[in-house]
Amino acid sequence: MNNGSTMEGVLACVGQLPPLSAAVVEVLASFERKDVDADEIARKISLDQGMVTRILRVANSAFYGFSGKVGTMHEAIVLLGFHNIRSLVVAAGLIRQFPPREHGQFDHNLFWRHNIGAGVCARVLASRLGKDGELAFTAGLLHDVGRLVVEVVCPVKSDAVALHSADHDTTLLEAEHAILGADHAAIGFGAAKRWNFPAAIQLAIRDHHQPGQESGFLADVVHVASVLCHALDIGNTANDCVPPLSPDAWQRLGLHWEAIKYCLPEIERQNAAASLMLGD
Amino acid sequence: MEHKLISLADARPGMRIAADVCGPSGDVLLAAGAVLSGVTLSALARRGISQLEVVEPLSPEERVARIAAIDQRLDVLFRHAGNDPLLRKLRGVVRGYRVEKL
Numbered sequence: 001m002n003n004g005s006t007m008e009g010v011l012a013c014v015g016q017l018p019p020l021s022a023a024v025v026e027v028l029a030s031f032e033r034k035d036v037d038a039d040e041i042a043r044k045i046s047l048d049q050g051m052v053t054r055i056l057r058v059a060n061s062a063f064y065g066f067s068g069k070v071g072t073m074h075e076a077i078v079l080l081g082f083h084n085i086r087s088l089v090v091a092a093g094l095i096r097q098f099p100p101r102e103h104g105q106f107d108h109n110l111f112w113r114h115n116i117g118a119g120v121c122a123r124v125l126a127s128r129l130g131k132d133g134e135l136a137f138t139a140g141l142l143h144d145v146g147r148l149v150v151e152v153v154c155p156v157k158s159d160a161v162a163l164h165s166a167d168h169d170t171t172l173l174e175a176e177h178a179i180l181g182a183d184h185a186a187i188g189f190g191a192a193k194r195w196n197f198p199a200a201i202q203l204a205i206r207d208h209h210q211p212g213q214e215s216g217f218l219a220d221v222v223h224v225a226s227v228l229c230h231a232l233d234i235g236n237t238a239n240d241c242v243p244p245l246s247p248d249a250w251q252r253l254g255l256h257w258e259a260i261k262y263c264l265p266e267i268e269r270q271n272a273a274a275s276l277m278l279g280d
Numbered sequence: 281m282e283h284k285l286i287s288l289a290d291a292r293p294g295m296r297i298a299a300d301v302c303g304p305s306g307d308v309l310l311a312a313g314a315v316l317s318g319v320t321l322s323a324l325a326r327r328g329i330s331q332l333e334v335v336e337p338l339s340p341e342e343r344v345a346r347i348a349a350i351d352q353r354l355d356v357l358f359r360h361a362g363n364d365p366l367l368r369k370l371r372g373v374v375r376g377y378r379v380e381k382l
Contacts (some may be wrong), residue, residue, distance in 0.1 A: 068306040191379060228370070231357065233357060236357070241357055
């Protein structure tokens with residue numbers, strides 16, 4: 001658990017969480033299983049037309065090269081591959097399941113812009129490092145899920161965190177410790193365990209602010225991706241700033257600045273496609 | 281970056297495309313950011329494209345103002361970075377990328 005997070009603080013949020021939609025649960029589980037029935041999952045996704053619409057918008061973007069030709073979930077899986085469609089299902093499912101509330105301080109649109117942006121950064125970096133880009137994309141999409149949990153379960157405290165952070169110009173983590181007694185990384189980890197996210201994604205959520213030796217590749221790459229996303233001003237609030245970049249994570253990944261320069265246009269291109277997930 | 285819609289007859293090699301140029305079936309013929317050449321111009325004409333959006337080059341004054349705006353935003357985003365060497369480097373890379381795109 002992150003420094004300063006109490007078990008009570010975490011449980012207060014995670015204890016009341018609703019279950020995730022069946023399609024999202026199965027898609028997440030498929031990262032750790034080989035015997036996946038993609039047709040059955042496609043059928044479950046197709047029951048939620050709002051989710052399908054979001055997925056098809058991205059599937060038809062220039063990025064995947066099938067512009068306008070993907071009409072159904074089944075076609076999306078055949079043309080893009082089940083492997084590539086999973087992260088889109090997870091994102092669309094969460095966006096659908098936790099819609100914005102009116103008059104809150106929490107900006108859903110910016111939240112998802114940051115998480116989609118971090119997912120894209122993680123995918124581009126992981127692919128460049130020869131690792132599984134889609135798993136990295138999914139971990140990036142979910143890295144701040146703890147913030148969403150606070151917003152859904154304790155909206156009053158979610159507002160208080162946003163106001164505290166703005167009034168005192170503190171980091172989000174500091175504001176969360178002050179108001180909640182726990183931060184979104186620890187709360188997200190609690191939710192990820194409860195929702196049975198793949199183990200590597202659980203660790204990436206828990207450690208994305210300060211990955212350690214034992215946190216694993218996903219935590220390192222999501223950490224760098226999130227910092228990069230802030231630096232690129234993707235999904236930032238007016239008050240956001242670029243958080244510290246862990247020299248250890250940077251070194252473990254073996255990244256070079258030249259590689260980052262090379263990745264930036266690709267990140268921008270892929271982010272434009274993935275952001276089609278948002279909007280009505 | 282200012283965009284301008286021009287007819288294909290006014291397009292010249294060296295101009296940069298501001299938005300994807302799509303064919304009648306929605307497929308991208310030329311992606312945003314591409315620089316026009318004689319070859320691409322005749323290919324677009326063959327495909328029946330009549331107009332396209334290009335990037336208008338900035339005046340020197342506009343360029344200075346844009347760079348100042350980039351630095352101003354980076355000052356806000358990196359206000360807690362202090363002398364952290366990695367964040368200084370990151371800021372430099374992002375700034376270089378933004379300025380290059382002007």
